[in-house]
Amino acid sequence: MLAWLVTRAVLADLHVGQAKDDLEKFLAAMAEVRRRDVREVIFLGDVFRALVGYSRFWDATVRRGLEELADLRRAGSRVVLVEGNRDFFLDAADLDPYRDAAGTVHSFVAGNRRFLLEHGDLINRSDRSYRFWRAISKSGPARLWARLLPRRLAQRIVLGTETRLAQTNFTYRRDLPAADLEAAAQRHFAAGVDVVLWGHFHRPWSFTVGSKQAHVVPGWMESGTVVWIGDNGMLLSDPESSEQVVDSAPVSWYQGREGFSEAR
Numbered sequence: 001m002l003a004w005l006v007t008r009a010v011l012a013d014l015h016v017g018q019a020k021d022d023l024e025k026f027l028a029a030m031a032e033v034r035r036r037d038v039r040e041v042i043f044l045g046d047v048f049r050a051l052v053g054y055s056r057f058w059d060a061t062v063r064r065g066l067e068e069l070a071d072l073r074r075a076g077s078r079v080v081l082v083e084g085n086r087d088f089f090l091d092a093a094d095l096d097p098y099r100d101a102a103g104t105v106h107s108f109v110a111g112n113r114r115f116l117l118e119h120g121d122l123i124n125r126s127d128r129s130y131r132f133w134r135a136i137s138k139s140g141p142a143r144l145w146a147r148l149l150p151r152r153l154a155q156r157i158v159l160g161t162e163t164r165l166a167q168t169n170f171t172y173r174r175d176l177p178a179a180d181l182e183a184a185a186q187r188h189f190a191a192g193v194d195v196v197l198w199g200h201f202h203r204p205w206s207f208t209v210g211s212k213q214a215h216v217v218p219g220w221m222e223s224g225t226v227v228w229i230g231d232n233g234m235l236l237s238d239p240e241s242s243e244q245v246v247d248s249a250p251v252s253w254y255q256g257r258e259g260f261s262e263a264r
């Protein structure tokens, strides 16, 4: 049997700091990721309840969580932060010790397959109030304000914003915008992308056209899902319950599991 080497891990929507004891769960998940010794760890948006790039906004949970990212880097993994709707100014220098790259999109080639990863918060085209809020909150003036406001006031505003977000902008609580997702997938496929991964919607969803595929990675906060990507471009997700993200190609989950041990 041909073993394949897992080289990337993808986790979406962790929201660490939102639920009781989720920091401990996150630390355990990161220990497992470190054990697999992957080349790159990609957070597909919304690692924390909220993350602003400037350290004056970080509470104890964020600081502890970020230390885990620094640990991943010390262990030799690249850490990529894809910007979610709860993430702001991830290019700020304060985050330099904790991530290798940050941006609204991440792409790479594995096994001749072109991957494109983005959070997905702009896919629902009918969600106009969110799109407006996003444009304002991530604007130049907002960045200046984030840098200049007194620390306590700034933190209070972030928490207030988070509460507001929870009330109005949890689009994932509504139906998946399947038509918008399919249209976005088709656009990426037409541009030459083979595999699209989104987060944001928290619930699994998949769409396949021939050998091309698009998946919504289930939210880590509810499902504990990690998607593992091999050097050959194969995908599998852990736990098995999110099997939508497992490739239809002839490599089973169990072969993949054996692959892990053989590869080590």
Ligand SMILES: [Mn+2]
Binding pocket: 013, 045, 046, 084, 085, 086, 119, 121, 199, 200, 201
């Ligand atoms: Mn999100």
